[in-house]
Amino acid sequence: MRIISARGLGRRFGGRPVLSGVDLDLDQGGFLLVTGPNGSGKTTLLRLLAGLLAPTSGSLEVVADRNRVGFLGHESLLYGELTALENLDLYGRLYRVPERRERTGMLLERFGLWEARNERAATYSKGMLQRLALCRTLLHDPELLLMDEPFSALDAEGVDLLHAELADHGPRTVVVASHQPERIAGLATERVALG
Amino acid sequence: MRIISARGLGRRFGGRPVLSGVDLDLDQGGFLLVTGPNGSGKTTLLRLLAGLLAPTSGSLEVVADRNRVGFLGHESLLYGELTALENLDLYGRLYRVPERRERTGMLLERFGLWEARNERAATYSKGMLQRLALCRTLLHDPELLLMDEPFSALDAEGVDLLHAELADHGPRTVVVASHQPERIAGLATERVALG
Amino acid sequence: MQGFRHSAALLSLTAAVLLITGLSLAVFWAPEDADQGISQKIFYVHVPVALTSYAAFFWAAWKALRLLWKGGSRYDLESYTAVHMGVIFGALTLVTGSIWAKVSWGHWWVWSERQLTLFLILFLFYSAYFMLRYSTDPGPRRERTSAVYAIFGVVLIPVSFLAIRLAEGLIHPVVFKRDGPDMEGSMFLTFCVCLAAMLALAGSLYLLELSGKRADASLRELRERLA
Amino acid sequence: MTGYVADVAALARKDLLVELRTRDTVPAMLLFVVAALVVFHFALPAESARFAASGMLWIALLFTALLALVRAFVGERDHGTLDGLILAPCDRSAIWLGKTLSVLAFLLFAEAVALPAFALFYEDVTWELVAGVALANIGIATVGTLLGAMAAAARARELLLPLLFLPLAIPLVVGGVGATVSDDPGRYLAFLALYDLIFAVLAWASFEYVVTE
Amino acid sequence: MTGYVADVAALARKDLLVELRTRDTVPAMLLFVVAALVVFHFALPAESARFAASGMLWIALLFTALLALVRAFVGERDHGTLDGLILAPCDRSAIWLGKTLSVLAFLLFAEAVALPAFALFYEDVTWELVAGVALANIGIATVGTLLGAMAAAARARELLLPLLFLPLAIPLVVGGVGATVSDDPGRYLAFLALYDLIFAVLAWASFEYVVTE
């Protein structure tokens, strides 16, 4: 089943074209790797797919309802003044996650944040924040996963954890933008090189 | 000549010890690689060296006057509402950089930001911002270079550019914290593993 | 540490003795004030308490200065404790003063009193000090910030006093004149004893709180050593 | 429907959590009000204070409202959390409503402290004043939240948003003060209620377009 | 020395440039001042003493200044730019002076609107008033900037700053009102000048301690 299909997709910021004529097709369970130099439009593309930006040209169709999409951007989308638990609890409520507490605890455990669960996110180190952002993204077990440089700031262990998570994605459709394709070497079924 | 010497260096945040008993010695021209898992205190250590944090225990001596130190942190330290030129111009003034304009232009050229020099930094892509932060750090040709994960968000070209910059550091003393030691394999003369 | 405890105990003992003598002097010995009558007795509590709180604030500023000069968290602890004492005694001043105002003027609060207004300002100022501390993460940054603020406090005292001076007569004339220090010997002596008592009391409380805080700190460190 | 309510509750709860994260918000409020009253005392002579009193009260409230709005969206801009909310499956208007409620709570809270103090130091609080304040709150919160969201969505920067708030806020102030000082407050209160109704509906309906592309 | 001046100029220039782009602060200040004047217009009975009017003006100016101060360091927090400035070789007090000057500029801007409006609504602006405002500005900016830097290190800054600031501002209000209404403004103006001097020196000397560890 076709999840993403784009035709001549383009986006301009204040007149300056950033993306143009991008064609994309991704079926369910597919794994798309987006590559390209700095400023080539990877983030823009992912934000288009997530619906945070609207295309200025071309057509884009994403077949997935909002509560089954997980988006990991450059920014953590977390509240610095809230603790890890409070942050995940908020998103858990908004996404109607069943057994919120259990799932939250399980994720924090897996990503090694359980000890720090009651610290304010603002006091987290960069990598810890990235891990917490990963928990946030996976919290509602999304069908469509959009990840912008998910490996950034992660240590070796974190990289392995994420790799494992991505490896057995099963029916899940994944789009990853990264500067280190080697890290998800085996996984990608499709590739788009921008810029 | 000894640039950095720390004895039993420690730092606690609100009672919680984050670093403790760190001993360091780095001579002029040395290249120190700091490694460690997420949350092990790399950033804290670099901020201590830069003088942004004060030790809560132990002693630390850094022999370098402020206008010859270059610090690259997790954050860009750049004003999103100012353009690349305006940002570098500000720091150039503060650091009394001779031939500010020329040097600024040269750096922007080298890091491939010349076209975007008049865009607000807020509109930069993450990698472009990292490149601009590199320009800011190198602007005053520092003798002591403190870099926290300098390779993050950089594309292959950017990595090579930075690697070249670090390779011929000559008399310059360098401290780099990174999760990818392989990237500066040959360069490091010393190593500290935290956590 | 042991000697510290010792001196604390000694001081609190002196405080107790002085307090008892001072109060009994005030009640039984010192003559009743001509125009204010019995209510004037509160003067022997009120004024010493007020002056004591001033002293505490200056002590806090002194410690803060030392902190900025030398560094070291112990000064931060001392400065903070001193401010705490100052605020406690300041509250006492407000209360005793209000009572006095009630009995002698019939109002709990009158703007026309210099001391009152000045104290209200100081009280606000130093309450903000606590806000500042509680909403900043502990660490060198907080120590220095608090220190600077404490120093601002003692500068603010004379400035506000001058300001209130100026505001008077502009806003409304001083309604009540009271004869200050020119009191007869026995009154003055009693006053001095009470003042000494209050200072001793504040001092001993200061030392007690300090030793408690230090104990906590060293305990925490011990725990971490073990951990 | 219950889902909608749950979302709104979760979002408002979040704001209040952030607000109360520093546990001393309550005493802070108290201190601020008292300090403001002292300032007023020095700015005004006793006799004219009685006339001016309600005016000063309104200034203080307006200031508090602006503070609340600044707080409300500075936080959201920090780590792109507004994006996080927009991505969430909840109805976008729920985001607006949650924000509005939390701002409203903040204001009510401030007033719960301010009005008694005001009554204590100056004249006693009339029911017109309370009604006026209550209605003005709603208007400020609804409109302010919408404009704050516009400002937070960076692309709307160019619109000079705070300036937009000016013509929108003045009627509220006029209505509020009018209700407190005029002889027949009814007209002013009715006006305030009307204002609230119109802008609440408007903001509720338009929020989605403001925050999404 | 010239180097110091150059630093200060560069830093102040930066703030003005940023404000020019974001238009975050000044519009909010204008909104507030104008709204405040409108409130007075309604709150104050026609026959109200000039005393009351000028008192109101001073309150309005004070709170307007607070708005500017609350925002003065919000921008710096965004990408840790304050760290960038602290790392720079310039004397830390230059950072304070630069901020102070930019805040001063915003204040002057707001007053350039407020005072004429005041003259329009109420009574003509005397030179004493202008002098008083000018002197008070300095005090507000110097003290406020320092406190702003203090609050920047804390949670709930927006709430904390007014608390820290108001007690210190009371003398300014006294002096300002006095200068505008009393028969011999000289004393009050002198007092304001004294205040400025004392706290400018104090803030100048202590800024380094509040921004560094």
Ligand code: HEM
């Ligand atoms: C809330 C109420 C009051 C407060 C906060 C207050 C505060 C103070 C303070 C801070 C002082 C220290 C004076 C100094 O440093 O020289 C003081 C002194 C004094 N107070 Fe009060 N006071 C209050 C009410 C009263 C009342 C009602 C009276 C008398 C009817 C009074 C009579 C005095 C006298 C006689 C002194 C001795 C020093 C002097 O004469 O200035 N106070 N008060």
Ligand SMILES: Nc1ncnc2c1ncn2[C@@H]1O[C@H](COP(=O)(O)OP(=O)(O)OP(=O)(O)O)[C@@H](O)[C@H]1O
């Ligand atoms: N301001 C702070 N308050 C409280 N805790 C802090 C603060 N800053 C850092 N920490 C804690 O100190 C520890 C080390 O943080 P630091 O950022 O130095 O780690 P790091 O080695 O840089 O990690 P990363 O590889 O993720 O960047 C973390 O557990 C973090 O939670």
Ligand SMILES: Nc1ncnc2c1ncn2[C@@H]1O[C@H](COP(=O)(O)OP(=O)(O)OP(=O)(O)O)[C@@H](O)[C@H]1O
């Ligand atoms: N809001 C914006 N306004 C103006 N230009 C923008 C905006 N966002 C992005 N751009 C521009 O669009 C281009 C692509 O940005 P984008 O972030 O998509 O690149 P990227 O591929 O993610 O780069 P990186 O690898 O550094 O993350 C950049 O040149 C950037 O300057």
Ligand SMILES: [Mg+2]
């Ligand atoms: Mg990107």
Ligand SMILES: [Mg+2]
């Ligand atoms: Mg780090």
